[in-house]
Amino acid sequence: MEIKQPKELDRSALYQALFVPNNLIFKEEKMLSKSYVPENIIGRNTQLEQIAANLAPITRHGDPINMYIWGGSGVGKTITIRHVLSILDYGLHENSDNTHVDFVRIDSTSINSDVLVCREILAHLTATIPQTGFTFAQYLQFIWSEIDRIASNYDYYALVIFFDEIDKFKDPNNVLYQLSRAMENKRIKSSNSTIGIITASNKKDFLNSLDDKVQSSAGFVYLQFPDYTEQELYEILIDRIEAFQPGAITEAEIRYCAKRVAEGFHGDARRAIDTIHVAGKIASDQRYKRITTQHINNAEQEITNTATMEMMTKFSKHDQYLITAIYLCNRIIKAEKLNSSPNTGTVLNVYQEVCKIVNESPTSEGHISRRISDLDDKQLIHAQKIKGYGNTRFITLSSDTELAIDLIYKYPLKIQIEASISDIESIVMSTIKRNRKPFAGTSKFI
């Protein structure tokens, strides 16, 4: 059968009917995506200057200072480093300085072993995919030779390696040691070359987890990126206003979004951008011409739910039992109107009982204690010490986890537990009686 081609007019009408209603909100949606690189870095002048000062020795043919950059997620660590390096590269070329810088970013969430790092560096330096099957030592040898080869073309050559989210690296000691000692150990023959190392993560104490010899050979200088203020978030968002159709979002909604994120999410710029993006999608789905504060509230909830759900579905079995135990302890205490929170001991007892009910052997107390700290870091639970109660932590679920508890506390676990709930109740009540609890809300947290 012959397919009838629509007339020009029909096509235009179809386009209007099918696509235009979807474009009421966004104009350049790409500006809200992860890959977008903004022209301006807002509120980071001090950090730009500090990083530049540490890299500046390269411009006078010296060794850059290695750095460890710490700050919460979305406070501009990655974007700021990239920006400084691109300015350095631009300036060196513009001034026809015969110095060359290669900048390699290692995304430690996926490139997290010695060999993978070497392969990434080699891929960058040679612009080809390196052969597989060599040892770490062999790959290092290739890198040193490559540095010598490149350095022979310039007055001065610097290789700057940026280990982003370094806390995700399995064991970075070896590779950091080799890279930071390469010059001193005369692994590289050329005298007109240098290696700089930048590391970044949102773990404040990460440096302490490195071997002493790595710390002393790399000599990382510590730089902190503070959370963005409401005003800075506002400026970051306003800078992307062209993502929207004229009038689709007003300053008032942008300010509202900046305020919410500054107050509730430690000034996370990624979160702020995601929030106006999702708010725009919600408004668009509802065929609105404008984003309202309600859309922003809905977006905030949607992002929280997605993030919590993602984390909760990735939990190990024992994390699920632990969360279940925390949930049950708090539920029982609340039902008894005791106005307090369970401590680590109570949670541990209930966790062990949950394991018994589901016929699994519990993991060690030490392991559970570490899991509590980790879940607390991720803000899925709150584990607070209270003045006068030593190291005991009082544990509650975060409100997001509580809202999503059905993802964990469900069939068949729920049925099994509820059948034995009186055993759990008596464990909770007996430990509560043994450890007189402080009243929640009135105590001073330390």
Ligand SMILES: Nc1ncnc2c1ncn2[C@@H]1O[C@H](COP(=O)(O)OP(=O)(O)O)[C@@H](O)[C@H]1O
């Ligand atoms: N100062 C800033 N100006 C403009 N956009 C920013 C700024 N800081 C962060 N962003 C944007 O916020 C998002 C998160 O920034 P990123 O550098 O990845 O944070 P971090 O590495 O600290 O987690 C990115 O999309 C980035 O473009």
Ligand SMILES: [Mg+2]
């Ligand atoms: Mg980053």
